[in-house]
Amino acid sequence: MKSKFLVFSQFFLISLMVLGQTLTQSLTYPFLGFFFIFSGGIIGILAIKHHKQGNFNIRPDIKENCTLVTHGIYSYIRHPMYLSVLTMMFGVVLLHPSWYVSLLYAFLIVTLLVKLHYEESLWICHSKAYQEYRKTTKKLLPFVF
Numbered sequence: 001m002k003s004k005f006l007v008f009s010q011f012f013l014i015s016l017m018v019l020g021q022t023l024t025q026s027l028t029y030p031f032l033g034f035f036f037i038f039s040g041g042i043i044g045i046l047a048i049k050h051h052k053q054g055n056f057n058i059r060p061d062i063k064e065n066c067t068l069v070t071h072g073i074y075s076y077i078r079h080p081m082y083l084s085v086l087t088m089m090f091g092v093v094l095l096h097p098s099w100y101v102s103l104l105y106a107f108l109i110v111t112l113l114v115k116l117h118y119e120e121s122l123w124i125c126h127s128k129a130y131q132e133y134r135k136t137t138k139k140l141l142p143f144v145f
Helices: 002-019 030-049 079-094 100-125 128-136
Strands: none
Touching: 002 079, 002 100, 030 079, 079 100, 100 128
8 A cells, every 4th residue: 555655646746747837938947957857768768678577566566576686777776767757857847947846846756765765675575685785786876875
């Protein structure tokens, strides 16, 4: 139930952010905004590329017979899909910055951090290899966090 609520919250906030954009106004930072959206998309594609068919899961729950992915972009960070979402949505914030969209982005960050910590707690219980993997990688930002 917790994982479904976290996924719902994530997509609800993203929807509000996208719908909160005023399409009739000119873009505030179009180059930067689209750069971050594009960069986040590339990060997401790299993350999905390294998953075997059926291993990818949008919910933080651990699937039966799943395997731990530790190569490619996963050799630098444990949660590249969360980084992908945050990077793309930061681009959305830059297109039409407002207090409303910025506040929704802050809530999205909190939601994804809660989801990330919940997922990690499940992996810790599921796999001893995950303990070792955590020692060699960062959670969300390569070499930083």
